[in-house]
Amino acid sequence: MEKLSIGEISIYWLDGGVTFLDGGAMFGVVPKPLWSKKYPVNEKNQIELRTDPMLLQINNKNILIETGIGKGKLTDKQKRNYGVVEESKLDESLAEIGLSPKDIDIICMTHLHFDHASGLTRWEDHQLVSVFPNAKIYTSKVEWEEMRNPNIRSKNTYWSENWEPIQNQIYTFENQVVIEECIKMIHTGGHSDGHSIIEIESNGQKLIHMADLMPTHAHRNSLWVLAYDDYPMTSIFAKEKYIPYAIENQSWFIFYHDAYYRALKWDQDGNIIDEIKRK
Numbered sequence: 001m002e003k004l005s006i007g008e009i010s011i012y013w014l015d016g017g018v019t020f021l022d023g024g025a026m027f028g029v030v031p032k033p034l035w036s037k038k039y040p041v042n043e044k045n046q047i048e049l050r051t052d053p054m055l056l057q058i059n060n061k062n063i064l065i066e067t068g069i070g071k072g073k074l075t076d077k078q079k080r081n082y083g084v085v086e087e088s089k090l091d092e093s094l095a096e097i098g099l100s101p102k103d104i105d106i107i108c109m110t111h112l113h114f115d116h117a118s119g120l121t122r123w124e125d126h127q128l129v130s131v132f133p134n135a136k137i138y139t140s141k142v143e144w145e146e147m148r149n150p151n152i153r154s155k156n157t158y159w160s161e162n163w164e165p166i167q168n169q170i171y172t173f174e175n176q177v178v179i180e181e182c183i184k185m186i187h188t189g190g191h192s193d194g195h196s197i198i199e200i201e202s203n204g205q206k207l208i209h210m211a212d213l214m215p216t217h218a219h220r221n222s223l224w225v226l227a228y229d230d231y232p233m234t235s236i237f238a239k240e241k242y243i244p245y246a247i248e249n250q251s252w253f254i255f256y257h258d259a260y261y262r263a264l265k266w267d268q269d270g271n272i273i274d275e276i277k278r279k
Helices: 023-027 076-081 090-096 114-120 141-148 164-169 232-248
Strands: 003-006 009-013 018-022 046-050 054-058 061-065 106-108 121-124 127-130 136-140 170-173 176-179 183-187 196-202 205-209 252-254 261-266 272-277
Touching: 003 205, 003 252, 018 023, 023 046, 114 121, 121 164, 127 164, 136 141, 136 164, 136 183, 141 170, 164 170, 170 176, 205 232
Parallel strands: 061 106, 106 136, 136 170, 205 252
Antiparallel strands: 003 009, 009 054, 018 046, 054 061, 121 127, 176 183, 183 196, 196 205, 252 261, 261 272
């Protein structure tokens, strides 16, 4: 299990499952000869994408960022369509550091697409229940509204089984919210209308989770946005604002989807100057 410490915060990457999605969809209008130099692709034109939540420990609190693909939630057809080759092993990952899902105090959801939110609930005695019954779950107000009332496009990724059992645990915000005095969730839109990013700071050290505005290290270019993005120009504007700012402040970039890097730092010329690779 990979770990990163900044200031007083410890961050662990848990095992949330593995998908293989179409590389063209993940890089939008960028030609394959360009993006395939940055990120490996298989013979089916698919790229490996993790769905690995990050556990933060600060102020005696256990905080999750995202929740994984879930376990026992997907049909065989869905597994084929989304290239799911491994489901979540969150219970086992948490047990490695002496925790269980009941020990999670807070969950930060950048957005609620199925590959981030399926880990919020599970089947138990033929009923859907909350996986993390003691957690406050934060997401933007816009995202929560669309989760419950998806449009003709987004209904394919906002599923009722991922929100109905946890609706009493939800805390929403409009522009931004600060959690435990060191975690800031900022509503950006772009990938989804309610998408947020997360900035974290402790003892002068910083990191940023761009979530699906930059799902892998290969998406650093502000113009390389996903075909899945509902508002691609909004994604571009947000990347142009936050990526240079984070690099200037020597922030770590952390990843939920990247199959090769857990975290890294870039210099202003785009060179990697520090890294944590997935084992």
